[in-house]
Amino acid sequence: xxxxxxxxxxxxxxxxxxxxxxxxxxxxxxxxxxxxxxxxxxxxxxxxxxxxxxxxxxxxxxxxxxxxxxxxxxxxxxxxxxxxxxxxxxxxxxxxxxxxxxxxxxxxxxxxxxxxxxxxxxxxxxxxxxxxxxxxxxxxxxxxxxxxxxxxxxxxxxxxxxxxxxxxxxxxxxxxxxxxxxxxxxxxxxxxxxxxxxxxxxxxxxxxxxxxxxxxxxxxxxxxxxxxxxxxxxxxxxxxxxxxxxxxxxxxxxxxxxxxxxxxxxxxxxxxxxxxxxxxxxxxxxxxxxxxxxxxxxxxxxx
Amino acid sequence: xxxxxxxxxxxxxxxxxxxxxxxxxxxxxxxxxxxxxxxxxxxxxxxxxxxxxxxxxxxxxxxxxxxxxxxxxxxxxxxxxxxxxxxxxxxxxxxxxxxxxxxxxxxxxxxxxxxxxxxxxxxxxxxxxxxxxxxxxxxxxxxxxxxxxxxxxxxxxxxxxxxxxxxxxxxxxxxxxxxxxxxxxxxxxxxxxxxxxxxxxxxxxxxxxxxxxxxxxxxxxxxxxxxxxxxxxxxxxxxxxxxxxxxxxxxxxxxxxxxxxxxxxxxxxxxxxxxxxxxxxxxxxxxxxxxxxxxxxxxxxxxxxxxxxxxxxxxxxxxxxxxxxxxxxxxxxxxxxxxxxxxxxxxxxxxxxxxxxxxxxxxxxxxxxxxxxxxxxxxxxxxxxxxxxxxxxxxxxxxxxxxxxxxxxxxxxxxxxxxxxxx
Numbered sequence: 271x272x273x274x275x276x277x278x279x280x281x282x283x284x285x286x287x288x289x290x291x292x293x294x295x296x297x298x299x300x301x302x303x304x305x306x307x308x309x310x311x312x313x314x315x316x317x318x319x320x321x322x323x324x325x326x327x328x329x330x331x332x333x334x335x336x337x338x339x340x341x342x343x344x345x346x347x348x349x350x351x352x353x354x355x356x357x358x359x360x361x362x363x364x365x366x367x368x369x370x371x372x373x374x375x376x377x378x379x380x381x382x383x384x385x386x387x388x389x390x391x392x393x394x395x396x397x398x399x400x401x402x403x404x405x406x407x408x409x410x411x412x413x414x415x416x417x418x419x420x421x422x423x424x425x426x427x428x429x430x431x432x433x434x435x436x437x438x439x440x441x442x443x444x445x446x447x448x449x450x451x452x453x454x455x456x457x458x459x460x461x462x463x464x465x466x467x468x469x470x471x472x473x474x475x476x477x478x479x480x481x482x483x484x485x486x487x488x489x490x491x492x493x494x495x496x497x498x499x500x501x502x503x504x505x506x507x508x509x510x511x512x513x514x515x516x517x518x519x520x521x522x523x524x525x526x527x528x529x530x531x532x533x534x535x536x537x538x539x540x541x542x543x544x545x546x547x548x549x550x551x552x553x554x555x556x557x558x559x560x561x562x563x564x565x566x567x568x569x570x571x572x573x
Numbered sequence: 574x575x576x577x578x579x580x581x582x583x584x585x586x587x588x589x590x591x592x593x594x595x596x597x598x599x600x601x602x603x604x605x606x607x608x609x610x611x612x613x614x615x616x617x618x619x620x621x622x623x624x625x626x627x628x629x630x631x632x633x634x635x636x637x638x639x640x641x642x643x644x645x646x647x648x649x650x651x652x653x654x655x656x657x658x659x660x661x662x663x664x665x666x667x668x669x670x671x672x673x674x675x676x677x678x679x680x681x682x683x684x685x686x687x688x689x690x691x692x693x694x695x696x697x698x699x700x701x702x703x704x705x706x707x708x709x710x711x712x713x714x715x716x717x718x719x720x721x722x723x724x725x726x727x728x729x730x731x732x733x734x735x736x737x738x739x740x741x742x743x744x745x746x747x748x749x750x751x752x753x754x755x756x757x758x759x760x761x762x763x764x765x766x767x768x769x770x771x772x773x774x775x776x777x778x779x780x781x782x783x784x785x786x787x788x789x790x791x792x793x794x795x796x797x798x799x800x801x802x803x804x805x806x807x808x809x810x811x812x813x814x815x816x817x818x819x820x821x822x823x824x825x826x827x828x829x830x831x832x833x834x835x836x837x838x839x840x841x842x843x844x845x846x847x848x849x850x851x852x853x854x855x856x857x858x859x860x861x862x863x864x865x866x867x868x869x870x871x872x873x874x875x876x877x878x879x880x881x882x883x884x885x886x887x888x889x890x891x892x893x894x895x896x897x898x899x900x901x902x903x904x905x906x907x908x909x910x911x912x913x914x915x916x917x918x919x920x921x922x923x924x925x926x927x928x929x930x931x932x933x934x935x936x937x938x939x940x941x942x943x944x945x946x947x948x949x950x951x952x953x954x955x956x957x958x959x960x961x962x963x964x965x966x967x968x969x970x971x972x973x974x975x976x977x978x979x980x981x982x983x984x985x986x987x988x989x990x991x992x993x994x995x996x
Contacts, residue, residue: 324657409829409830409831428829532963
C-alpha cells in the first residue's frame with residue numbers, strides 16, 4: 271500500500287537532480303570503460319570457455335578445458351619466469367635510473383630544462399620506430415658492436431643469446447619510458463619542503479642521510495605510484511619482443527603477452543589465448559592489490 | 574509547432590527517407606569490390622595484377638578488385654586476424670606450408686566445378702603434381718598460381734673479384750656441388766663481402782633451409798607428417814656442414830646480420846625466380862641464375878608453391894571464384910608466368926617462358942625453371958603449421974651459436990615437436 275502523499279511529490283527532487291547531473295558528468299568516461307574494458311573483459315571470459323577455430327569458423331563450448339590446459343601447459347612455467355625476470359629487471363632499473371636522473375636534474379642550473387627535455391623525449395617517440403632503430407643498433411654487425419669494435423672489443427650477438435637478449439629488451443624499454451617516471455619524481459622532489467633539509471643541515475646530517483631520511487619518505491607515495499604503473503606496464507610489453515626477438519632465442523624472452531599473441535593469432539587457439547589473458551588479468555590485479563596494501567606499511571603520508 | 578505535429582512530421586520524414594536509404598543499400602550491393610590479400614608489394618607484380626583486374630572489370634563493370642599487400646613475415650597471422658575480426662578478404666594468397674590448414678578447414682570455396690564450367694579454362698592442362706597440395710576429396714580449393722623452384726642467383730662480379738670459379742664454370746666442369754658452392758661463398762666472404770644468403774631464412778624461418786638440406790636427403794618430417802626427421806643422420810650431416818659454414822668459415826652471414834644479395838652485398842642467394850624482379854636496374858652487376866648445387870644425396874630441386882583461394886560463405890564468393898577463374902585462365906596464366914612459374918603443362922616450355930621472362934636466358938629457363946618444376950618436391954607443410962614452425966624455431970635457436978652441439982640440438986628439436994606431429 272503506498273502513501274498517496276508520496277505519489278504527489280515531484281519526480282525530480284533536488285537529490286535526484288544532483289544524482290542525474292553526476293551521472294551525466296561521468297557518462298562519457300563510463301561509456302568508454304563499459305565499451306572498451308568491461309564488455310571485452312566479459313567476452314574474453316566467455317571465449318576462454320570455448321574452442322574457437324577461426325579458419326573452420328567453429329565455436330564450441332569446452333567448459334574449463336582451457337583452464338585445465340593452463341595447468342598442464344609445459345611452456346607456461348618458462349613463460350611466466352621470463353615475464354617475472356623482465357618485470358623485475360625493468361622495475362628495478364627503471365625506478366633507480368629515473369630517481370637518479372630526477373635528483374641530478376633537480377638543480378637550479380642554466381640550461382637544465384634542455385636536459386630534462388632530452389631525457390623525456392623518448393617517451394613521445396613512437397614505440398615501434400624506437401624499437402626498430404634499436405634493432406639496428408643491437409644487430410651482430412650493428413651500431414653498438416661497431417662502437418665496441420673501435421676499442422678492440424668483440425661485442426656479443428645481443429639479440430641471439432638468451433641472457434643478452436633479455437637485457438636488451440629490458441634496456442630498450444627502460445630508455446623508452448624512464449623519462450616519464452623521471453618527471454614524476456622530479457615533481458615529487460620539488461614538492462619536498464626545503465625547511466626540512468635546512469633543519470637537517472643544522473643538525474649536521476650528511477647528504478646521504480638527508481636523502482634516506484627526508485627525500486625517500488617524502489616521495490614514497492610517488493615511488494608507489496611509479497612502481498605500480500611500471501609493473502603493470504611491464505606485464506603488457508609486446509612490441510619490443512615482437513620486433514626485437516620474437517620471443518627467442520628459444521623461449522627466453524617469450525613473456526606472457528607475447529605467448530598469448532602466439533597462441534591466439536599465430537596458432538589460432540583463440541580460446542586458449544583468452545584463457546591466458548584471464549591469467550594475465552588476475553596477475554595484474556593481484557600485484558596491484560598487493561602493492562596497494564603495502565602502501566600502509568611503507569608509504570609515508572604527511573597527514 | 575506543437576509537440577504532436579512535430580512527432581507526425583518526424584514520422585513522415587522517416588517514412589520517406591527510410592525506403593530511400595533502403596533502396597540505396599541495395600544499389601550499393603550491386604557494386605562489388607573484391608579484396609585479395611597478397612604478400613608481394615613489388616610494383617611490377619602489382620601492375621600486372623591490376624592489369625588483369627582491369628580486364629575483368631571490362632566485362633564485369635560493377636566489379637573492382639583491390640590487391641592488399643600484407644608484410645611477408647607475418648602474412649598468415651595478419652590474414653587470420655582479419656578473418657577472426659570478421660573482416661576476411663574475398664581472396665587470399667596462401668603459403669604452401671599452411672595449405673593443409675586452409676584446404677582442410679572448409680574456409681575456402683571449392684573451385685573445380687566453377688573452373689570446369691568456365692569456357693576455355695582447360696582445367697586438364699593444370700598438372701596434378703601442382704594441384705595435389707591444394708586438393709581435398711577431388712575438389713580444388715586454391716589454385717597454385719606459382720610453382721616456383723628454388724635456385725641460386727649469383728653475383729659473378731663478386732665471385733670473380735674474389736678469384737673463385739663462377740658457378741657456371743663449376744657446372745661446365747661438372748663440379749657444382751655444395752662443397753664447392755660453400756667454398757666459393759667463403760672465398761667471397763674472405764674478400765670482405767658476404768658469401769651465401771639463404772633468403773628470408775633470417776635464422777627464424779627454418780623451412781627455407783629445405784632448399785639446402787634436401788641435398789643431403791634430409792627432411793623436416795616423414796612423408797605422412799608423423800615422424801620428426803631432424804635427428805636423423807642426413808639432417809645431422811647437413812646441419813653439421815651448415816654450422817661449420819656459418820661459424821667456422823663465415824661463408825653465410827651469421828644470425829642477426831642483415832645482408833641483401835640484390836643490393837650487391839653477397840656472392841649468392843638461394844631464393845625463387847620471382848625475386849628476379851629485385852635485380853637492380855641502375856648500377857647492375859653481372860648476375861647468373863643456376864640450379865641448386867648437388868648434395869651428397871645427388872642432384873635435387875625444391876619447389877615453393879603459392880596458392881590463391883576464395884573464401885566460402887562470403888557475400889561475393891561467387892564473383893570471387895569467377896574472378897579467380899579469369900585470373901588463372903590460359904591467357905592470364907601466361908602473363909603471370911613472367912614472375913610466377915605456371916602450373917599449366919602447355920606453358921611449361923622454353924619458348925613460352927622465354928617470351929614472358931625477358932630477364933632469363935633460354936638456358937636458365939631450361940635448366941632452372943623447367944627442370945626444377947619437373948623434378949622438384951614441394952617444401953613440406955603440415956596441419957597446425959604455425960605452432961610446429963614456432964616450436965621447431967625455438968629449439969633450433971640453440972643451433973645458431975658458435976659452440977652448439979649439433980646432434981644434441983637436433984635431438985631436442987624432435988623431442989619438442991614430436992607430440993605436435995603425432996597429433
